Amino acid sequence: MKLKAIFFDMDGVLFNSMPYHAEAWHQVMKKYGMNLSREEAYMHEGRTGAGTINIVSMRDRGHEATPAEIEEIYAEKSRLFNLNPPALPMPGAWELLQQVKDAGLMRVIVTGSGQLSLLDRLNHHFPSMFTRERMVTAFDVKYGKPNPEPYLMALLKAGVSADEAIVIENAPLGVRAAKAAGLYTIAVNTGPLPENALLDEGADRLYPSMMALAEGWREWSEERRMKNEE
Numbered sequence: 287m288k289l290k291a292i293f294f295d296m297d298g299v300l301f302n303s304m305p306y307h308a309e310a311w312h313q314v315m316k317k318y319g320m321n322l323s324r325e326e327a328y329m330h331e332g333r334t335g336a337g338t339i340n341i342v343s344m345r346d347r348g349h350e351a352t353p354a355e356i357e358e359i360y361a362e363k364s365r366l367f368n369l370n371p372p373a374l375p376m377p378g379a380w381e382l383l384q385q386v387k388d389a390g391l392m393r394v395i396v397t398g399s400g401q402l403s404l405l406d407r408l409n410h411h412f413p414s415m416f417t418r419e420r421m422v423t424a425f426d427v428k429y430g431k432p433n434p435e436p437y438l439m440a441l442l443k444a445g446v447s448a449d450e451a452i453v454i455e456n457a458p459l460g461v462r463a464a465k466a467a468g469l470y471t472i473a474v475n476t477g478p479l480p481e482n483a484l485l486d487e488g489a490d491r492l493y494p495s496m497m498a499l500a501e502g503w504r505e506w507s508e509e510r511r512m513k514n515e516e
C-alpha cells in the first residue's frame with residue numbers, strides 16, 4: 287500500500303523533553319516516600335500520570351493511590367517539570383519533517399501530553415507542519431498508551447488505513463501501542479534504555495537518534511518502495 291501519513295510521538299521524538307520528565311518523576315516520588323529511578327521513568331514513558339503513580343504505589347506501598355493523591359502527586363510532578371526551561375526540538379526532527387512534507391506525506395501528532403499550548407509550541411518550532419485537526423492528545427483519549435487507542439484514533443483522524451501509515455516512537459510502551467494498532471513502527475532510541483527495550487516490543491526498525499533517522503530517511507523510503515513493487 288502507498289504510504290500516506292506519518293504519526294509522530296512528541297516527547298523524546300520531536301522535543302528533547304524526556305530528561306526533564308524523568309527527573310521530575312524521580313523527584314516527586316521521592317517526595318511522597320516512593321522510589322522511581324530515572325531509568326524506570328523512561329520505561330513508563332507514554333503511560334498516563336495515574337497509571338505510573340499506581341504502579342509505583344502498588345509496588346512500594348502495596349496499594350493504589352487515592353484519586354486525591356494522584357491529583358496532588360501529578361500536579362507536583364507537573365510543577366517540577368515546568369521549573370525547567372522549555373524543551374528544545376530534538377536535533378534531526380526538523381530535517382526529517384521537511385523530507386516528510388516534501389514527499390507529500392501527512393503529519394499527525396500522537397501524544398499523551400495535555401498541555402494547552404502544545405500546538406503553539408509545535409508551530410513555533412516546526413512552522414506549517416501540524417494542524418489541530420491532525421493531533422491526538424490527552425484530551426482525545428481515555429486509556430492512553432500502551433493501549434492502542436491513541437493510534438487507532440490517529441488512523442480515524444487521518445482517514446487512512448493501518449497499512450498507509452507508519453509511527454515514529456521513542457518509548458517501549460509507545461511502540462507497544464503502535465504495534466497493537468497494527469502499524470509499522472520506527473523506533474528512535476533517544477533515551478538511556480538498551481535497544482532491546484524497544485525491539486522486544488516489536489519495533490520494525492531502530493535508529494539511534496532522530497538525526498540518524500533524518501539522514502537514513504531517503505534510503506528507508508526507497509527500500510519500502512522496492513518492497514512494495516516486488
Ligand code: CA
Nearest residue numbers: 295297298457
Ligand atoms: Ca515519547
